[in-house]
Amino acid sequence: MLQSRDAIIKLTDDLVEIESVVNTKGEIVVATHLYEHLKSFPYFQQNPDQLIISRTVNDEIERYNVLAFVKGTKQPSSKTVILMGHTDTVGIDDYNHLKDKACYPASLMEALKEEPLPELVKQQLESGDWHFGRGVLDMKSGVASHVFLLQYYSEHPEELAGNLLLLAECDEEDSSHGVLSSLKDLKKWREEHGFEYIALINSDFVAPRYDGDPNRYIYKGTVGKLLPSFYITGYETHAGSAFEGLDPNFIAAELTRQISYNPDLCDEAYGETPVPPVSLKQTDFKPTYTIQTALSAYVYYNFFIHTWSPKQVLGMLKEQAEIAFENALTLLRDRHRRFCEKSGQAWTPLPWKTRVLIYEDMKKELVAEHGDAFLSHMRQFKEQLLQDKSLDVRMFSARVVEEEVKWTKDRNPAIILFYSSLYSPRIELVGKDEREQNLITALEEAVEAVQPHYPHPIVTRNFFPYVCDMSCVALSDDEEGILAIEENNPSWGSKHYVDYRDIRDINVPCINIGPYGYDAHNRFERMEIAYSTEVVPSVTDEIIKRLLK
Template sequence: MLNSREEIMRVTDELVKVESVVNTEGEIAVSTHLYKHLQSFPYFMEHPDQLIMSRTVNDEVERYNVLAFVKGTKQPSDKTVILMGHTDTVGIDDYNHLKEVACHPQELMKALQNEPLPALVKQQLDSGEWHFGRGTCDMKAGVASHVFLLKYYAEHPEELVGNLVLLAECDEEDSSHGVLSSLKDLKKWREEHGFDYIALINSDFVAPRFDGDPNRYIYKGTVGKLLPSFLITGYETHAGSAFEGLDPNFIAAELTRQICYNPDLCDEAYGETPVPPVSLKQTDFKPTYTIQTALSAYVYYNFFIHTWSPKKALGILKEQAEIAFENALSLLRERHRIFCERSGQTWKELPWKTRVLIYEDMKKQLVEEHGDRFLTHMKAFKDELLKDKSLDVRMFSARVVEEEWKWMKDKSPAIILFYSSLYSPRIELVGKDEREQNLIHALEQAVEVVQPHYPHPIVMRNFFPYVCDMSCVALSDDEEGILAIEDNNPSWGTKHYVEYQDIRDINVPCINIGPYGYDAHNRYERMEIQFSAEVVPNVTNEIIKRLLG
């Protein structure tokens, strides 16, 4: 077992003290700090061309990845293992009056002693075995573990058959510009040095799955994340004549009721079940108050998948939208009937019908009906819309759909289903080829070696349950699944674009072994020191030895 605790804790604190909130200049600062730290290694003084700080591409924000590699000398081999971790964090506003010490663990823990704390937080703080601060758990301790191992093999290349690459990427917490940009550097190194990428070990944080859960988890794949989005068009009316129109917010509310927390929308696989969808935004597009109902509403949901392709998910969600639309109309009809009876008005059937369109089908229809005139107009519209920097990719997409809807001949109320953000691909690591089998076998052996040195069960599962950058280094989806993303994202090729071929070109089997802790995105973020600074590097190292030993 490597004696890693002291050095990993020191490097963790150094990284944490560099406030590196995503989409701020702190991302540059932390990459610069790490780059200079690696520069100080004698190995990189002797091999400066094996360490780079590389700016992200097609990115409105200036930020950098840090990549380095050590070549083993035990015997010639192209086999290469990648150690990956992100250096950015979420914000620190949630620390409130403790913001000034959020990135200074020792000062923060001292200040927390004077705060009213939940019982478990207080117990762990007093134990001395937990380390607090923004980025400690998510995931600077993981990066520190990788740096420790890179340094070890830089000092002992004679123990290595093959190559060890460190990828410390930026922008994991927002749009994955870091890892997606790094694929080009990894491809370049493969061409220049003949690297054969056989495995990637990510080090994002892991957490309990339920209260009292004693297990510490290692994940062999990762959940996929979609952002299914729905523009709902209604029929405007004066509020005093409510039943003469159709309020899109009424449909949106029923859609959210149908989709949110719905266990039927959990993609269970290999005995594991992701959390169901939940709403991340629900709004209408009325810019100011009027006495009229809205013309359109917009909702989108987080949607995790294990084995469903983006194309299959569209079909499932279209069915749910049709159910929601019909339920809303049924309720509306009943309420209209009761209102007419009570008010003495003559009842007549309302004209609305259930109507759900998938975006690519709607766009094909518009191209068939309007041809180049429509395409030319929409290109100009998107070019102009790009000038509005206040629009994120999700609102940009909604505005595109809203504009395209104006070209529809049949403007009866409808739900238009599309994707409006980055797709984080699902990854299944099930031993389908020799590389996957070797990685799984090495992981199982590594856990067997380390488990006797640690009191809590180290348990392997198939899907990392949160979004992470492992999704950008391998693909389990076929071409049809990826095309469903491209054809149904209104911002594709303008506000949003991913070179999925870059991912296919790398397509490396990946696992996650990361710091263990709680509350990764809130003010009590903390990690357990023993697992994070001792178990993580030693399990990782045992895998490296089996793959490159």
């Protein structure tokens, strides 16, 4: 095991003390700090062109990535291993009255001793074996581990037959502008230096999978994330004549009941099952109170995938939406009939029918029907909408659909299905080529070498279970799957664009070896010191040695 504990804790604290909340100027400060730290290494003073601080592209916010590489001198080799980690964090408001201490681990831990704490948190705090603070787990200790290894090899390049490259990226917690921008730098360096990217080791946090779970996990590949979104049109009516219209919120509620927490929508693969979809937003578009029902509603869901393609998911969710729509209408018809009986009114059948459209199909119909007039109008509409900086990409997409619906001749209630945000691609690492086989073998041997020095089981699994930037360095989807993303995102090419060709071009096998702890994104965020500062760099180092021997 490496003697790395004290150095990595210090590096972690140095980074944590910079409040680098995503989408704030703190992202600039932490990147600048890290750049200056690396710049102080004698190696980079002698090789300044091997260290850069690079601004993100196509980004409304100013922020930077830091990239650096060490060229091994053991023997000439183009083989290059990438160490990746993000320097941004989520916010600190959840620390409440301890907010001013959130980024100062020593002060925070002293203050927490005076707080009422859950029993497990209290035990771990008192043990001295855990380190608390915003970003210590997610994931500045992971970045510190990578920096520690980069520094070591900058001082001992003769031990490397190949190259070690550090990518410290921004904006992981929101839209992945950092890693997506870094692909340009990685491609440039590949062309300039002849790099062959053979593996990427990310160091995002890992956590127990269930209460009492003794395992520390290393992940091959990662879960994919989609944001399927549903714009629902109803038929407005006065609340005093409720059955004369169709409330889109009523349909939205049934849609959420059908989709949220539904295990039938879990993409089980290789014996692993991601959590089911869950609603992340449900609203209507009434700007103020009126006595009328809403004209439209909007709902979107987190959706994790292991092997399904974005195109497959659209087909599945169209079926789910049709079931939900029909269930809503069946319930509505029953309640209407019962109301008529109770009130003594004459019953007449309601006119509504199930109607679900996939966005791509709706848009093709509108183009065929209205041609350039529709396309020109929507270009102008999007240009104007871009001026509203309060709209995130999800609400921007909904507003685009809302405008396009106005061009439809059939104004009957409908559910329109689309994607409204970044697609984080799934990655399978199964040994399908030599690079994957070599990385898997190196990982297995590294765990075997380190496990005797650590009391808890180190276990490998196939899919990192949270969204992370590994999704942006390799691509398991075919062209048809990616086209489904492009054709079904209303903000594509205006508010949102990803050049998936860049990802496919880099396409490096990746794994995640990250700090272990609890409560990332929570005020009790903490890492286990021994695993995070000793096991993580040691396993990573063993892999580097095997891949660049």
